[in-house]
Amino acid sequence: MKEIDYVELYARELKKNPALFRQQKMLIESQYNASRSLFRNMFQGEDYNQKAREYLRGIGLLK
């Protein structure tokens, strides 16, 4: 099955069965928590914003 077919299949099922939203919530919150923990470890200390800005400049998201 192509990934785009999977998107369609999942949406079709979701329309009939809102219980599937629970899986989606788990995925979203797992990414949210992983990101929070990763960057807290990367930019430990009082100067979080400064370290974060250096990182953002490095990846081109900030000039």
Next chain:
Amino acid sequence: MGAGYIIKGEVIIINRELTELDRFVMDFLQVLKKHSDYLIVSGFVSISTGRTRGTEDVDILVPVMSKSQFTNLFAELRENGFWCYQSENPDEVYDYIKEMVSVRFARVKEMYPNIEFIPITPAKKAKYFEFTHPQKMRVHNFEFKVPPIEFEILYKELVLAGDKDLKDAKHLRTIFSDLIKKEKFKEYEAVVRMEL
């Protein structure tokens, strides 16, 4: 079992629990709404209706405001636990807004998700059109405004057109198949094409 969503008046009510991503957006909007109108566009529209993918940013259109209005908004966002990627100084951040460049806000001591705060004026024809034609959506007690679904689909298919965007559009076309209207696609296509 129920349905994934219902329509009540002019509001699409999504039948699910709030996620941490919703709470993040809700907290940001609680402050923003005191200072300005807004419209949430792009990925969050698909994700809030069940598209199973992660996201790093939530795009919000905000009409350009005066420097003093922005300074007040900026101060209140900071008081409520948000920091701005660009600077701690609202004067410096306003320089971006003036130049119609997006700025980003996240929760203190967090990087992602972030709000991409996108300044708009009536000169941005397509963006201003969606901004002035909002669709209300609700998840539990969280009500927010998004573009008309047909507009969002066309924007993703014609303007953004990346792999992720086409999948988002497919998701919206499928989940809202009994809601979307052919004539709306016709009406919106000319407007969306102004972005090309």
